Amino acid sequence: MPCSPQSAAALLALSFACYALSAPAQAETSAHVQLSATATPQLRIAQDGRQVVLTVLGERLIHIAYAPKIATGKPYFSPMIARRDFPGPVKYQWDEAAQKLTTASLTIAYTGGCWAIAGADAKPIERICVKRWQEDSLALSVAPSGVSEVLGLGQKLDPEQKSPSWLGRERTPADTFGNAMTYSDIAASGDTQIPIAYLLGEGRQSHALFFDTPYPTDFALTGKAWTVKAKGSAALGLFVLTGEDLPALRRDYLELTGKPPVPPLKAFGLWISEYGFDDWKELDDKLATLRDKRFPVDGAVLDLQWFGGITSGSENTRMGTLAWDREHFPDPQARLAAYAQQGLGIVTIEESYIGAKRPEHEAMAKQRQLAMDCAPPCDRPTRLTTNPWWGIGGMIDWTNPEAGRAWHDAKRKPLIDAGVLGHWTDLGEPEVFSSNAFYAGFDWYGETRIRHADIHNLYNFAWSRSIAEETARTDPLRRPWILSRSGTAGSQRFGVAMWSGDVASSFASLGAQMTAQTNMSLSGFDYYGSDVGGFHRGGIARAALDRLYTRWFASSALLDVPLRPHVENLCNCTETAPDRIGDAPSNLAALRLRYRLIPYLYSLAHAAHESGAPLFPPLAYYFQEDRAARAVSTTKMIGPWLLFAALADKGDSLTAYFPRGRWTDFRTPAHHVDSTGGARKLSVVEDGLTRAPLYLREGAIVPLLARAPANLGSPRATAIHWFDDLLIRTVPGIRESRFTLVEDDGVTRAYERGIACRTAITAQRTEDGRVQIALKPDNRTGEDARRRLAIEVLAVSASQVRLNAEALARINAGEDGTGWWQAADGIHIQLGSRRVGEAIALELAP
Numbered sequence: 001m002p003c004s005p006q007s008a009a010a011l012l013a014l015s016f017a018c019y020a021l022s023a024p025a026q027a028e029t030s031a032h033v034q035l036s037a038t039a040t041p042q043l044r045i046a047q048d049g050r051q052v053v054l055t056v057l058g059e060r061l062i063h064i065a066y067a068p069k070i071a072t073g074k075p076y077f078s079p080m081i082a083r084r085d086f087p088g089p090v091k092y093q094w095d096e097a098a099q100k101l102t103t104a105s106l107t108i109a110y111t112g113g114c115w116a117i118a119g120a121d122a123k124p125i126e127r128i129c130v131k132r133w134q135e136d137s138l139a140l141s142v143a144p145s146g147v148s149e150v151l152g153l154g155q156k157l158d159p160e161q162k163s164p165s166w167l168g169r170e171r172t173p174a175d176t177f178g179n180a181m182t183y184s185d186i187a188a189s190g191d192t193q194i195p196i197a198y199l200l201g202e203g204r205q206s207h208a209l210f211f212d213t214p215y216p217t218d219f220a221l222t223g224k225a226w227t228v229k230a231k232g233s234a235a236l237g238l239f240v241l242t243g244e245d246l247p248a249l250r251r252d253y254l255e256l257t258g259k260p261p262v263p264p265l266k267a268f269g270l271w272i273s274e275y276g277f278d279d280w281k282e283l284d285d286k287l288a289t290l291r292d293k294r295f296p297v298d299g300a301v302l303d304l305q306w307f308g309g310i311t312s313g314s315e316n317t318r319m320g321t322l323a324w325d326r327e328h329f330p331d332p333q334a335r336l337a338a339y340a341q342q343g344l345g346i347v348t349i350e351e352s353y354i355g356a357k358r359p360e361h362e363a364m365a366k367q368r369q370l371a372m373d374c375a376p377p378c379d380r381p382t383r384l385t386t387n388p389w390w391g392i393g394g395m396i397d398w399t400n401p402e403a404g405r406a407w408h409d410a411k412r413k414p415l416i417d418a419g420v421l422g423h424w425t426d427l428g429e430p431e432v433f434s435s436n437a438f439y440a441g442f443d444w445y446g447e448t449r450i451r452h453a454d455i456h457n458l459y460n461f462a463w464s465r466s467i468a469e470e471t472a473r474t475d476p477l478r479r480p481w482i483l484s485r486s487g488t489a490g491s492q493r494f495g496v497a498m499w500s501g502d503v504a505s506s507f508a509s510l511g512a513q514m515t516a517q518t519n520m521s522l523s524g525f526d527y528y529g530s531d532v533g534g535f536h537r538g539g540i541a542r543a544a545l546d547r548l549y550t551r552w553f554a555s556s557a558l559l560d561v562p563l564r565p566h567v568e569n570l571c572n573c574t575e576t577a578p579d580r581i582g583d584a585p586s587n588l589a590a591l592r593l594r595y596r597l598i599p600y601l602y603s604l605a606h607a608a609h610e611s612g613a614p615l616f617p618p619l620a621y622y623f624q625e626d627r628a629a630r631a632v633s634t635t636k637m638i639g640p641w642l643l644f645a646a647l648a649d650k651g652d653s654l655t656a657y658f659p660r661g662r663w664t665d666f667r668t669p670a671h672h673v674d675s676t677g678g679a680r681k682l683s684v685v686e687d688g689l690t691r692a693p694l695y696l697r698e699g700a701i702v703p704l705l706a707r708a709p710a711n712l713g714s715p716r717a718t719a720i721h722w723f724d725d726l727l728i729r730t731v732p733g734i735r736e737s738r739f740t741l742v743e744d745d746g747v748t749r750a751y752e753r754g755i756a757c758r759t760a761i762t763a764q765r766t767e768d769g770r771v772q773i774a775l776k777p778d779n780r781t782g783e784d785a786r787r788r789l790a791i792e793v794l795a796v797s798a799s800q801v802r803l804n805a806e807a808l809a810r811i812n813a814g815e816d817g818t819g820w821w822q823a824a825d826g827i828h829i830q831l832g833s834r835r836v837g838e839a840i841a842l843e844l845a846p
Contacts, residue, residue, distance in 0.1 A: 040088035041101055043110065050133060050234070054115060057086035059105045060242040061252065064115065064128065066138055067235035067445040076445050077237060078212050079458060079465075080490040082258035106242060114141075117240060125207055125242060131227060138236050139229040142209070146201040149630045150221055151620065152208070152522045154194030154488075157500055157515075159186055159508040163631040164518040164618065166197070166221050173216035177456040179429045179486050186512055187504035187536045190429070193217065193457055194489050194523040196253055203625050204245040210253060212237030214457040214488065232453050235445040246522075246624045247613075254524055254612035258493025262605045263481050263527065263561065264421060265721055265746025266345050266712045267497070268598050269298025270591060272577050273566040275535075276303030279328035280335060286577050287344070291710070293579045295588055296595045298711050299345035301424060301483070301564060306348055310390045311355075317391025320354030320361065322411040336419035343711035345421035347483060350412070352430065352463060356383060356393040360410075369403030370394040371437035375450070382434040395430065396463075399455060400440035404466030405473075412467070413474055421715045422481035423467055428460030429486045460486040468494035477748040483562070489524065497527030497561060502568070505534025505545055510552050511648040515633040517559065518618040526608050526615040529560030533576055535568055544650075549582035551647035551684070554692045557594040558644045559616055559636065561601075586690040592708035593694075597638075599703040599723045599741060604639045606742040606751070615639060623659040626677050632657045641700035641739070642666070645693045647684055655679045656693055662795075664731050666694040669794045669825035696794070699733035701761050703741045706790060713746060720757065721746040722836055724787045730773065731794045732765040743836070744781070757781050757836060763793075769846035771796055771827075779837040789834045791842065794826035798844040801829060805841070 043054040053065045055075045063075045070076065077084065089103035100109040106125075107118045114129035124145040132139040149165040156171070174180035174191035181188045195211035197219070211217055215232035230236045239256065243249040272290070277283045283300055290297045304310060308318040308325035318325075324332045336346055354361040354370070364370050365381040371394060373380045381394040397403050412423065433452055441450035442458065449455075455462075464487060468480040480495030487496055500516060503509040513530045520528045533549040540548070549565075556563055567576040578587035607613045614621060617637050619629040634646045635657040643663060645656035658675035665671040673680060673695065682693045696702065706725040713721050722743055730737075744756040757779040765771050771793055801808040801820045808829070811819030818832040827844060834840070 040086060041092050041094070043101065043108070045110070052130075054108065056089055056092065056101065056103060056106070056108070059089050059103060060244075061086070062106070062108065062117065062240040062242075064238045064240070065236075065445075066130070066133070066238075069446065071446060075237065078214060078444070079442055079461065080214070080488060081212060081256055082490060082493055083256055117242075119242070126209075126240060128238070128240075132229075133234060135234055137229060137231045138234055139227055140236075140238070141225045142228055143225040144199050144207070146205065147199045148202070148627065149200040149620075151198045151200065151618075151630075152194070152196045152519055153219065154523050155190050155192040155498070155500065155516050155520050157186060157189040157191075157503065157509070157512040159512045161512070161515050162633070164515050164633050165631065166219065168222055170221065171219040173218065176216070177435070177453060178214075178216035179457050179460070179488070181429060181431060181485075181501055185504070186506060186509040187534075188502040189509075189512070190485055190498075190501040192486055192488070192498070194520075194525075196489060196523055198246060198249055198522055200246065200620070200624065200630060206246050206249060206624065207243070208241040208249040208253060210239040210241065210256065210489070212239060214454070216457070233444065233449075246621055250522060250524075250614065250621070251612040254492075257490040257524060259609055259612050260492045260526055260605075261480055261495050261749075262609050262751060263495065263497065264345070264479050264715065265598075265602060266298045266421065266715055267481055267527075267562050268601050268605075269563070269595065269712050270296060270578070271299045271301050271347070271562045271564045272297065273301035273564050274303065274569040274574075274576050275567070276305040276569070278305055278572070280330070282572070290577055290579050293584065293588070294710075295577075295579050296591055296708055296710055298343070299347065299421065299715070301347045301349070301566070303349050304351070312391065313388045315356035315392045317355040317393065319351060319390045319393065320358050322350055322415075333418045340419055340714050340716045343714055345715035346419070347422040347424050347481075348415060348420050349424040349426055351390070351425075351427050352396045352398065353384070353390055353427070353432070354393045354396065355391045358393070361394055364396070364403065364406070365394065367402065367406070368440070369397055369400055369406060371397050371434065371439060371452070373434075373436070373438070375438050382437045384432050384434060387432050390432075395433065395437075397439045398459060398462035398466050399442055401466070403440075404470055408466070408470035408474065412470070416471070416475055416478065419716065422483065424483040425460065425463055425467070426485055428463055428484060430456070430459050457488055460484060461488050461491050464491050464494040464496050477750070479747065479749055483564075492524050492526070496525075497529065498525055499529045499531065499564070501531075502535040503531055504536045504538075505540050505548060507548060507649050509534055510548070510555070510646075511634070514555075514636075514646050514648055517616065518633045518636070521614050521617050522621075526605070527561040528616075529562065529564060530556060531566035532556045532560065532563065533565050533567060533581065535566055537567060537574055546582045547650055550586050550690050551650070553578055553582060553587050554590040554690055555646040555648070557590040558597075558638060558692055558694065559646070561615070563591075563594060583690055585688070589689050589691065595708035595712075596705045597702075598712065599705060599726065600639065600642075602746075603703065603740060603742045606756075607639075607740070613639075619643075619657065619659060626659050628677060629657060629659050641697050641702055643695045643697060645682065647690070647692055652685055653681050653683050654693070656682050658695075662698045662731075663695040664698075664700070664794055666696055667691070669696075669792075672795070696729070696731050698731055699735065699737035699763070700729070700731045701737055701739035701763050702729045703727070703739070703761070704729060706788070715747065717745055717747050720744060720781045720783045720785070722785045722787055726787055727790045727792065728761060728775075729792045729794065730763045732763040732771050732773070732796065734765055734767070736762055736764040738762050754780050755782070765796065771798070771842075771844035773842040773844075775840040777837045777839065785836050786833045787836060789831040789840075791829040791831065792826060793829070793844060796826050796844060797822060798827050798846065800845040801827065802843045802845070803831070803840070
C-alpha cells in the first residue's frame, strides 16, 4: 500500500514509503523524498498509522524514533535526555535510488525493511529492524558487526557474573515494572535499568546504543541478531553513538544525559552511618573514638531515627514528618553548627512516603500531590498497605512540580538552613507502590502518561530532579549532593551518588559489587558505592567478619564516593566505624591513603564535570585494545594514572591484571611491574597490614597530600580550600603527560563561574634523558595563599636539578630546607613554602 508524503516544513526530511512493521525482510513498496532548509537530515517512514523517523544529529550520532505518531521537526526525547539542540552533520549526500544517506563518518541505508549503518569505510556497524510492534510493546532486532563484549546496562549484583560483559546473556528487568530491590544470597541489592550498551569489537572499534525509554526493557544479547524489547509502550527512541573509541562513546553519552556536578569536597572523606543512631549521644560516642584513634572523618549519615523513626503497620507512623525528634536530637541547629566547627557534616535521610494520619498527607492529597487512586479531579490518594514496615499511607508524586516545591519549602529547606549538607533518598525504586496509581505524569511522544507503569523507572529520577531544581531556586550557591538507592540515565546530572542497597556481609557481595561498579561507571555514574562491610551481618562469625570488613574497607577506600560503612544496628550490638571492627591498623592505613589522595580525586571530579571523563573506570576504558582487560572487574583505574586491585576474596594474595606498560608500586616506588599485558599474583599483606595493591602508570602525575588531614574543612566554608603540604608524585614518560589540579571552596557552586585555581601540571622525559616538569597555575579565585610543596620524580636519576633555570641545592634525605636528593626510587625535591599562583619549571639533568 503506497504511503502519502509527509509534511517537511521546518526540517530537512527524506520521507520514505511504507515500512515493514512486522517483518524485517519485507521491502517497502515506494519512496518519496522531501527536502527543507534545516541542517539535520531526517528520514521518515510511515505505515498503518505508525511511524519511524531517523535523524542524523551529528557526525557520529543518530537518533531513531518509533511511535504510533511523531510530529515533524525535532525528535522527541524523554526526560532522561539533557541535551536538546544538535548541529547535524557538516555535510551529507542523499542517494535516492539507493535509499542511502552519506556523511563524512557514516553511511545509512534503508534496505530490506531495516536500517543498515556503516562507517565511512563502508564497514558495517549495525543493522536494526522492527521484529514485533504491538500496541503496548516494541521489539527490535539488533545485529551488530564484530562485537566481542557488551558493557554497561546499569546496576545488577550477581555473584555468578565474573565478567562485566553481557554478551551471550540476557539483561532483564528486575520485575514487571523495572527497577527494584532484588533478594538473593547476597541479600537486598538494587537492580537498576540504565539502558546504555557499549558494543566493543576488534581493537578500538566500538559503538553504543542508548534506548531512550523509561519502560522496562529486555535485552536478549544472544545469537547473531539480538532482540531488544521495550514493554509498556509502542514508542521508543534509539540513539546510535559511533564515536572513535570507548572514551569518546562515554563522553558522548554524558553529553546526551548530563555530566555530574562536582560534589562537596567533604563527600570524598569518611562518613559513618548505621540504621541507626538513636540520639546525639550515640553518634558522639562513635565520633569520639575515631578522633581519639586519629581516624580522619568528615561526617555522619542519619537514618530515620533522626525524625523519630517509624511505626510499622500504623497510619500514625512518623514517616513523612521530616522534622527533628527533639527528645533524642535536641537543638539540632546548634548541634550542626558545633559539628561544622569541628569539620563535620551531616546528611539526613528522607523517603517519599507519608503516614495516612499525618496532616501532610491530608494537605497534599487535596492538591493531588500524592500518587492517587483515580484520574483528576478526584482527591483520593492511593493507600499503600503492602509491606507496611514503615507504616500505612501514601506516596509523593514527584512528577508534579508543585508537590516537589511544596515539600522542599516545608521540609527540606529548614534542614538546609540548619546546616544539613546532603540528602539521602531511600526506597526510591519505588520500593512500595500501587500498580493502579495515577500521577501528574510526563509527556511521551505527544501523550501525557500518568499510570504507575509509565512512572516507575522515572520515579527516583524525578525525585532527584526535584531536589536539584528546588535547591537551586532557594539556595542557588548550594551544590546538589544526593545519596540515592535508585535512578536511571541522567540521574547523575542532579548530583546523585548511588549505592547498591542493603547487601549482606559476604565476599560474594563484595565481588558482585566490583562487577556492578564496572558497568555503573560506563552507565555514567562516577559516584557509586556500597554499605562498606555489608548491611546484613547475619550468619557470619566475628573473625570472618573482621577479615571481610578490612578487605572491603581497603577496597572501598580507593573506589567509593562517599566512603560510607553502614549496617543494620537497631540492637546497638553491631559496629561499623573502622576503628571498632576489622583490623584497625589496616583500616587506618587505608583511610589515611584515601585522604592523601584527595587532591587527585577532587581534581578528577572537576574533570568529570567538565569533560565527562570517569573517576573510576574499568581497565577497558583506557586499554580497550587489550581483549583480556575487558573481562576484568576487580582491577580498576582511578582516573588515568592509578591502577588498583580490589580485595574481593579472603586469600592472602590476589591476582591483579596489568595492561601493557611499566607500573610503579605506589607504596614502594622502587618496585616495578613490566607487563606485556597479563595477570600477576600480589600479596595483600605488607608489614602486617592488609592493603589493596596500588600502582602508578608510566606518565603518571598524581597530586596528593604529604600527610592525611583530620578532615576536609568546614561544611560551611566560603574561602578557597587550598591543598596545603602538597606532594606531586610523577613517573615521567617519553610522551608529555598532563594533569590539572583544581582547588575551590569545596562547598558552593562558584566553580561553575570559573572561581577556582587550576594548576596545569606537565611532565616528560626527553630522549636524551632530561626530565622536564612544569606547574602553571591559573588562579581565578581572588585569593592567594602559600603552601609547602614537594615533588617526587620516580624511576629516574639526576646529576643536577634546576628550578626556574637556577640550580637547586643538593641536600640530605629528610633535611629541612629547599633542595633535592637522590633515593633508590627516584628524585625527591623539596620546594618549601610557595605561593599557590607561582609558576614552576623544573629540569632534571641526567
